[in-house]
Amino acid sequence: MELSAICLSPYGQSPSQTSLRVLTTLGIKNAENLAIPSVRNDAAFLFTVVGTTGFLGVLAGQLPGDWGFFVPYLIGSISLVVLAVGSISPGLLQAAISGFSAVFPDYQERIARHEAAHFLIGYLIGLPILDYSLDIGKEHVNLIDEKLEKLIYSGQLDAKELDRLAVVAMAGLAAEGLQYDKVVGQSADLFTLQRFINRSKPQISKDQQQNLTRWAVLFGGSLIKNNKSLHEALMTAMSNKATVLECIQAIEKAA
Template sequence: MSVSVTSVVSLSNSSSTEFQTRISENQKNWRIKASSAAQGVDLKALELAITKKDSDAVREALDQLNEIGWAKKWKSQPNVSRRTTFIRELTNLGIKNAENLAIPSVRNDAAFLFTVVGTTGFLGVFAGQLPGDWGFFVPYLLGSISLVVLAIGSVSPGLLQAAIGGFSIFFPDYQERIASHEAAHFLVAYLLGLPILGYSLDIGKENVNLTDEKLQRLIYSGKLDAKELDRLAVITMAGLAAEGLKYEKVVGQSADLFTLQRFINRTKPQISKEQQQNLTRWAVLLAGSLLKNNKSSHEALMSAMSKKASVLECIEAIESVV
């Protein structure tokens, strides 16, 4: 199983410099703390299990480290219990525009299409001043670019989405937003006791790999129970919660909402539309609460992931925060 985020955007100029400076400082701090915290603790079994992509071995290694007092945050929130949740609770938590969280963002798509149409239109007008046949054919060819883009979106949406993802790096909040989003998935999964085997912050490949053989079997067989659905819902909505706590608009929720719906569809017994809506609200509320209560760990993890740290180093970053 993977929790993926497809909406991305990039830092530039002073905002990028400020973010990178903060990341470097935090990275240095968590490395020092992690080295100190792990002193005298053997992490080889955990490192080997992660390398082998063995979720059971990772879980076992973390359980053992927890018993000796090192992996204190691992599985520190094992019990989740769904309850009726209201929009005002999300607002009180600090979620901005809570009523619009489940509405897919079109910011990146609109910006891309407006740029394509605007640029080709401007160049078309300019090219119309060219002498002879060039003044006819060049504007015509430029104008057809917009039609080609729309055609690609209709025939192969994946290609258009990849182009939109690449274009999104020009937004000033890209790196910080995506790091916060993916670190939230990683941290909440860790707190709930689901082993993490990998992650990516690359454009179009943003995800946290929560592969778990038992869960995989339940998902594919369509036999997820309410307890497992609740855990997966909180992890899936963690990225949305992280964005909602900081930004006025959430742009990385589309893939997460799709993933949550896939889990809901594979749950027995099926839940009603009203229950699905409540599940989403409750999952955002709990994930947001966990992130606020573990803000320092979240920031340390963002720093580590932004530097492409290994999964083991990411875990050390989480555990380095007292």
């Protein structure tokens, strides 16, 4: 099999309905929660901030004189500042949460699995890879295709190209769903897919959008599951900061 010669049919020819049962049969865990953004990292970060400042505030309350009043007040205000930053500049708070998330033992492995899936599926369906990163807070895989870029920016994506981009966009989500009970990194992927949908013509209905999302998870998950050795080899190469060319060589060697 030539790895780069996998074709996708236009959306109109893809299954009319992709049920959650089909995704579960594929091996996707908790398929019903795939489109629900995970709050695990956010909740852990905020709980830690509030819990730590609360504990320190109680200890500071034992200080003599006015210090026992002002220091707990200042410490307690940290939680309010964090919430204020989240309201005014969500990006800064998200960066802090991403850095904090490194405390989870599975987080770096999740990133590698997620981004390797984007890379592998992009490669398998013939989309050139420009670069990638597994750095926390900067995780990405960038594709390069001048024709697609023009179609996206002009809002002229047709059904065939939307299919291809949808599968790549949902690949990371699918890879996490096959391995873990909860998917943590789906928010950015869903946002990316919605951006592609908004740039397509003709526009598709809400029901079609939902089915496209599920179908893309199914297709991407099937490719990942059927090419497990390639995916794992790519995860290792990316984790070792291999170049894009070296990553492609790892894929082809594993094949």
